[in-house]
Amino acid sequence: MLSLTILIVVWVLSPFELSAEEPKSAESPAYNVPAPSALESTPFAKASKEGAEPSERPESGSAEKGTETLIPLYAVFDEGFSLKSVDDQFQLRIRTLTQIDGKGFLPSDQEPARSGMYIPRFRIYFEGQLTDVFEYELSLQRSVEGAFDVLDANVNFIHSEAFKVRVGRALVPYSYAWYDHLEQYYITPERGLFALNFGLARQAGVFAHGKLLEKQLQYAIGATFGQLSGLADTNTTRDGVGYLNAKPFLYSESFSWLRNLNVGGSLAVGQQTYEMSPLPLRTSIQTSENDEAANAASSIFLEYQHGVVAKGERLQGALHAARYSGPFSLEAECYAARFGVAPAPGASAVGIPIFGYDVTVASFLTGETIENRQTIAPLRPITKSGTGRGAYELFGRYSSLQLGSQVFSAGLADPHNWTNNAGITDIGVNWYLNRYVRMTFDWQHSMYSSPVLLNEQKDLRSKTNDLLWVRCQLYF
Numbered sequence: 250m251l252s253l254t255i256l257i258v259v260w261v262l263s264p265f266e267l268s269a270e271e272p273k274s275a276e277s278p279a280y281n282v283p284a285p286s287a288l289e290s291t292p293f294a295k296a297s298k299e300g301a302e303p304s305e306r307p308e309s310g311s312a313e314k315g316t317e318t319l320i321p322l323y324a325v326f327d328e329g330f331s332l333k334s335v336d337d338q339f340q341l342r343i344r345t346l347t348q349i350d351g352k353g354f355l356p357s358d359q360e361p362a363r364s365g366m367y368i369p370r371f372r373i374y375f376e377g378q379l380t381d382v383f384e385y386e387l388s389l390q391r392s393v394e395g396a397f398d399v400l401d402a403n404v405n406f407i408h409s410e411a412f413k414v415r416v417g418r419a420l421v422p423y424s425y426a427w428y429d430h431l432e433q434y435y436i437t438p439e440r441g442l443f444a445l446n447f448g449l450a451r452q453a454g455v456f457a458h459g460k461l462l463e464k465q466l467q468y469a470i471g472a473t474f475g476q477l478s479g480l481a482d483t484n485t486t487r488d489g490v491g492y493l494n495a496k497p498f499l500y501s502e503s504f505s506w507l508r509n510l511n512v513g514g515s516l517a518v519g520q521q522t523y524e525m526s527p528l529p530l531r532t533s534i535q536t537s538e539n540d541e542a543a544n545a546a547s548s549i550f551l552e553y554q555h556g557v558v559a560k561g562e563r564l565q566g567a568l569h570a571a572r573y574s575g576p577f578s579l580e581a582e583c584y585a586a587r588f589g590v591a592p593a594p595g596a597s598a599v600g601i602p603i604f605g606y607d608v609t610v611a612s613f614l615t616g617e618t619i620e621n622r623q624t625i626a627p628l629r630p631i632t633k634s635g636t637g638r639g640a641y642e643l644f645g646r647y648s649s650l651q652l653g654s655q656v657f658s659a660g661l662a663d664p665h666n667w668t669n670n671a672g673i674t675d676i677g678v679n680w681y682l683n684r685y686v687r688m689t690f691d692w693q694h695s696m697y698s699s700p701v702l703l704n705e706q707k708d709l710r711s712k713t714n715d716l717l718w719v720r721c722q723l724y725f
Contacts, residue, residue, distance in 0.1 A: 320334045320335075320339060321334065321335055322334055322339075323335065326725075328344065328624055328684075328725055329342050329343055329344035329345075329374070329725050330342070330343045330344075331343075331377075338378070338379075338380045338381065339377070339378070339379060339380070340377035340378045341375065341376075341377040342374070342375075342376050342377050343373070343374065343375060344373075344374040344376075344724070344725060345371075345372065345373050345374070345723070345724070345725065346370060346371070346372040346374075346432075346433050346722070346723070346724045347368070347370070347371050347372075347722065347723045347724075348368065348369050348370045348371070348432075348433075348720060348721070348722050349366065349367075349368055349720065349721045349722075350366065350367040350368070350369055350438070350546075350718065350719070350720050351365075351366055351718070351719040351720075352364055352365065352366075352367060352533070352546065352716060352717070352718055352719075353716070353717040353718075354548065354714065354715070354716055355714060355715040355716070355717070356703060356704075356709065356711070356714065358703075358704055358707065358709065359548060359703045359704055359709070359714070360703075360704040360705065360706065360707075361541070361544040361545050361549075362544070362545060362546075362547060362548045362549070362703070363545045365545070367393050367542075367545075367546045368391070368393060369392065369393050369534060369535075369546070370390060370391075370392060370432065371390065371391040372388055372389065372390045372391075372400060373388065373389050374386070374387075374388040374401075375387045375388065376388075381407060382406065382407055383404060383405070383406060383407070384404070384405035384407060385403070385404050385405070386401045386402070386403050386404075386405070386417075386419070387399075387401065387402050388400040388401040388402075392536060392537075392538075393534065393536060393542050393543060393546050394536070394538045394540055394542050394543060395542060399418060400418075400451065401417075401418055401419055401420070401451060402417050402418045403415050403416060403417030403418055403419045404416050404417055409459070410459060410460055410464070411459045411460065411461050412457065412459045413457070413458050413459050414455065414456070414457050414458075415455070415456040415458060415471075416455050416456075417453060418451055418452065418453040419451060419452075419453075419454070419456065420450075420451055421449040421450065421451060421452050421454070421471075421473060421490055421517070422456060422458065422469035422470070422471060422490050422491065422492035422515065423448070423449045423490050423492060423515045423516075423517045423565070423567070424444055424448060424449075424515050424567045424569070424582065424584070425494065425511070425513065425515070425567070425569035425571065425580070425582050426440045426441065426444035426448065426569075426580075426582055426607075427440070427444060427448045427449070427450065428469070428492055428515070429494065429511070429571075429622070430621070430622040430623070433722065433724040434622040434623055434624070435622070436578060436580070436609050436611045436622070436642075436644045436646070436679070437609060437644060437646050437675045437677070437689075437691065438533070438675075438689050438691055438718055438720050439533055439534065439535060440535065440607075441582070441605070441606075441607030441609075441646065441648035441673075442530075442532070442605055442607070442648045442649065442650035442671060442672075442673060443584040443586075443603070443605030443606075443607070443648075443650050444582075444584075444607075445531065445532075445534075445535050446528070446530045446531065446650070447565065447584070447586060447588075447603065447605075448535070449473075449488075449490070449517060450535075450537070452473040452474055452475070452488075453473065453474050454471050454472050454473030454474060454487075454488075454490075455471055455472055456469055456470070456471030456490075457469070457470050457471065458470075458471075463499075463500070464496070464499065465495060465496050465497065465499050465500070466493070466494075466495050466496075467492075467493070467494040467495075467513075468491075468492065468493050468494075469490075469491070469492040470489075470490065470491045470492075471489075471490050471491075472487045472488065472489055472490075473487065473488045473490060473519075474487065474488075475487055475488040475519045475520070475521070484521065484522055484523045485522050485523065486519065486520040486521075486522050487519070488517060488518065488519030488520075488563070489517070489518050489519070490515070490516070490517045491515060491516050491517075492513070492514075492515040493513045493514060493515070494511055494512070494513035494569075495511070495512055495513055496508070496509070496510065496511055497510070497512070498510055506574055507572070507574075508574075508620075509572060509573040509574060509620045509621065510570070510571075510572045511569070511570065511571040511572070512569070512570050513568075513569055514566065514567060514568045514569065515566065515567050515569075516565070516566045516567075517563070517564075517565050517566075518562075518563065518564050519562075519563040519564075520561065520562055520563065521559050521560055521561060521562075521563055521589060522560075524558040524559065524560050524591070524594050525558060525559050526539070526553070526557070526558060526559070527553050527557065527558070527559045527590060529544075529549045529551065529552040529553070530549065530550055530551040530552075530650070530671070531543075531547040531548065531549055531550075532547055532548045532549075532550065532671070532673055532693065532695050532716070533546070533547040533548065533693060533716055533718065534546045534547040548695060548701075548703070548714055548716070549701075550667060550668055550671045550695070550697055550701045551652070551656070551662055551667040551668065551669065551671075552662065552666070552667060553590075553661055553662050554592070554660065554661060554662060554663065556592070556593045556594070557590060557591065557592055557593070557661050557662075558590070558591050558593070558594055559588065559589065559590055559591075560589050560590065560591040560598045561589020561590075561591070561598030561600070562587065562588075562589045562598075562600065563586075563587075563588055563589065564586060564587045565584065565585070565586035565587070565588075565603075566584070566585055566586070567582055567583065567584045567585075568582065568583050569581065569582040569583075570582075573619050573620055573621055573622070575618050576612050576613035576614075576616070576617060576618055576619070577610075577611070577612050578609070578610065578611040578612070578619065578622065578644075579608075579609070579610050580607075580608070580609045581606070581607070581608045581609070582606065582607060583604075583605070583606040584603070584604065584605040584606065585602075585603070585604055586602070586603040586604075587600050587601065587602050587603070588600070588601050588603060589601075590656075590659075590661055592659060592660050592661055599655050599659040599661065600655070601652055601653050601655050601656055601661075602652070602653040602655075603650070603651070603652050603653070604650075604651045605648070605649055605650040605651065606648070606649055607646060607647065607648035607649070608646065608647055609644065609645070609646040610644065610645055610646075611642050611643065611644035611645075611679075612642065612643055613640060613641065613642045614641045614642070614643060615627065615628060615629070615638070615639075615640045615641050616628050617640050617642075624684055624724075625640060625642075625681045625684065625687075626683075626684040627639045627640035627681050627682075627683060627684065628640065630681075630682065630683035630684065631682045631683055632683075639680055639681050639682045639683065640679075640680070640681040641678060641679070641680055641681075642678065642679040642680075642681070643677075643678050644675070644676075644677055644678070644679065645674070645675065645676050645677075646674070646675040647672065647673070647674050647675075648672065648673050648674075648675075649671070649672045650670075650671050650672075651669065651670045651671075652669040652670070653669070654669065656669050657669065664699070666701070666702040666710075667699075667701060667702065668697040668698050668699045668700075668701055669698070670697065670698035670699075671695065671696070671697050671698075672695075672696045673693055673694065673695045673696070674693070674694045674696075675691050675692070675693050676691070676692050677689060677690050677691035677692060677718075678690050685723060685724060685725045686721075686722070686723055687720075687721075687722045687724075688719070688720070688721055688722075689718070689719070689720040689722070690718075690719055691716075691717075691718040691719075691720075692715065692716075692717060692718070693715065693716040693718055694713065694715050695713060695714050695715070695716070696712065696713050697711075697712050697713070698712075699712065700712050701714075
C-alpha cells in the first residue's frame with residue numbers, strides 16, 4: 250500500500266498537462282471511419298448537441314432531478330469491435346483470441362503426454378478508456394484446463410506518455426518475452442524454456458510505466474503481491490519488478506537499419522513465504538495448474554518429489570536484444586535466477602541457481618516488412634475470389650535451460666527419472682491467411698543431458714523426444 254500511496258501522490262501533485270492535439274502513437278491502428286466532423290452532422294449527433302429531449306436522471310445524493318445529455322457513439326471494426334464517442338474520449342473495444350493445437354508426440358507412447366487436440370487459450374478482452382485520463386482492461390481466459398478465470402483486470406491512470414500508473418491484475422514487467430508482446434504475436438507457438446516455466450506472467454499490483462526521450466526509452470517498475478500462480482493473494486510479502494527497453498537508434502539517419510533495435514533488461518526480487526507445490530518443468534505449454542489436461546498437453550523433463558515446496562527468496566534477472574528490419578526478426582534473451590525450494594513443508598529452503606537463454610530468427614518470404622511483433626497484414630490475403638496466398642514466415646529457435654545440481658543433491662527430484670539440463674529446437678513456418686487468421690506448423694526437438702522418464706509403466710526413458718505441432722489461431 251505504501252507504493253500505491255507514493256505513486257498516486259506523485260501523480261496528483263505533478264503538473265497535469267494533457268494535450269488533445271498530441272499525435273497518436275504510430276502503433277495505433279488506423280481506423281477507416283468518418284472524421285468526427287462528419288459524424289457530428291448525423292441526426293443523432295445533432296440531436297445530442299442541441300439537447301433535444303435530454304434524458305433526466307436523478308443526481309446522486311439529491312432528491313432533485315438533473316439533466317444528462319447522451320453521448321453519440323460510432324462503431325468500427327479493425328483489430329476488434331470498437332464503440333467510440335465522436336471525440337474519442339469514451340471507448341470500448343471487444344476482442345477475442347482462440348488458439349487450437351494439434352499435437353503429435355514422438356515417441357507416440359508417452360504418458361501422461363498424449364497426442365491430440367488442445368485449446369491452450371480462449372480469451373475475451375474488454376478494454377478502452379473513460380476520457381484521456383483513465384484506461385481500463387478486463388479479460389477472461391479459458392486455458393487448457395477448461396476453466397474460465399480472470400486474466401487481466403486493471404485501471405491505467407494516465408498523466409502523460411512519460412508517466413502512467415496501472416493498478417490491478419496485469420502483465421508483470423519482467424522479461425522481454427513476456428512484457429513486449431503477447432502470445433498472439435509470438436513467432437513460435439510458445440515462449441522459450443525459461444520464460445515458459447519461470448516467467449512471472451500476470452499478478453495483481455501497482456505499476457508505474459511510460460516512455461521517455463521521445464519514446465526511445467521504455468520503463469516499468471512495480472510492486473506485486475508475489476504469488477507465483479492463481480488469483481488469491483496468499484503470499485504475505487511483496488515482490489519488486491523493474492523493466493527497461495531502449496531503442497537508441499530510433500531517429501538515427503546514419504544507422505537507419507538499426508532503428509528498430511531493442512536492448513534492455515529486467516529484474517524481479519521477492520520472498521515466497523506461503524509454501525506451495527512447484528509445477529513440473531515442461532517443453533510446450535505455459536500453465537498455472539498441474540492437472541491431467543496440463544500434463545497431457547506437454548512432455549515433462551523434471552518433476553519434483555512429493556512434498557517439495559517453493560519457499561524462500563526469489564531473485565531473477567534477464568537481458569534482451571531484438572531487431573526488426575524489413576522481413577527479418579531477431580530476438581534473444583538470457584536469464585539468471587535463484588529460487589528457494591524446500592524438500593518438505595517446514596524444512597529449510599535450498600537456493601537453486603537457474604540459467605537459460607533463447608535465440609529466435611524469422612523471415613517473411615512474401616514481401617511483408619515489420620517494425621515490431623504486432624498484427625501482420627498480408628500483402629495478398631486469402632479472399633473468396635482465391636487470388637491471394639497469404640503471408641509465409643519461416644522461423645527457427647533454440648532455447649536452453651539449466652538448473653543447479655542442488656535440485657538432485659538436496660533430494661528435490663529423482664536424477665534417475667529427470668534432467669536438470671534441457672534444450673529445444675523449433676523449426677517451422679507461420680502462414681498468415683489474413684490479418685486475423687494464422688496457422689503455425691512447428692517441429693520441436695527436445696534434448697536432455699540425461700534420460701527422461703516418458704512412460705513409467707513401460708519404463709520408457711530417452712535423451713530426446715519430438716513434437717509435431719500445428720496451431721490454428723483467430724485473433725481480432
